[in-house]
Amino acid sequence: MSYELRDHTADVAVEATADTLAALFAAVAEGLTAASAQSVPATPGDRFEVEVAAESREALLFDYLDRLIYERDVRLVLPADHRCTVAEPSETDRTDESDDPDAWRLAASARGVPLDAVAAREIKAVTYSEMALERRGDGWRAYVVFDV
Incomplete structure (x- = not known):
């Protein structure tokens, strides 16, 4: 898994590659971290979890x-x-009747x-502008532009 920051007019872009879709999502997220701060201290920080569901890979x-x-x-x-895991839509993934089996x-x-431990620049938002998420050979590639 790897990522590179790319210059983009008034914004910053992350281009990432990985062997799996989950590793690709983690690589793009690491790119977001790198775009936010030139260095991230090894100081302890509490881990937190997030769960997201969406209608497509790109939307996810x-x-x-x-x-x-x-x-x-x-x-x-x-x-x-x-750290990420990604699950494709499947009827077997449904945990209750309110879950969308196509998500x-x-x-x-x-x-x-903690933000007070880093010199961070504000990333305002992720954009759909020029977003790419594609399978390439044995791996995956993503390109994402962030508004700064």
């Missing part, structure tokens, strides 16, 4: 990153050290580094 990635930005603002932490699902966790 967008909603996941949007949720990380929300958690940053509410918890006053920089999400780091991301993509993500369960993730991140270490919350």
Whole structure:
């Protein structure tokens, strides 16, 4: 899994590759962390969990990153050290009648580094502008633009 920050007019973009879809989501989230702060201290931070469901892979990635930005603002932490699992739509994944059997699902966790411990720049939002999420050979590639 890897990511690279890319210059983008008035914004910042993350391009990531990984062997699995879950690792790709984690790599893009690590790219979001890197775009937010040049370095992340190893200071302890409490892990927190997030769960997201969406109608497509692209919407799931967008909603996941949007949720990380929300958690940053509410918890006053920089999400780091991301771990993800991604589940495709399936009838067997349904836990109760209110769950959508056609939804993509993500369960993730991140270490919350207190914002006062980092020199962070504000990432305002994730955008659909130029978003790409695709299978390439044996792996996956994503490109995501963030509004700064």
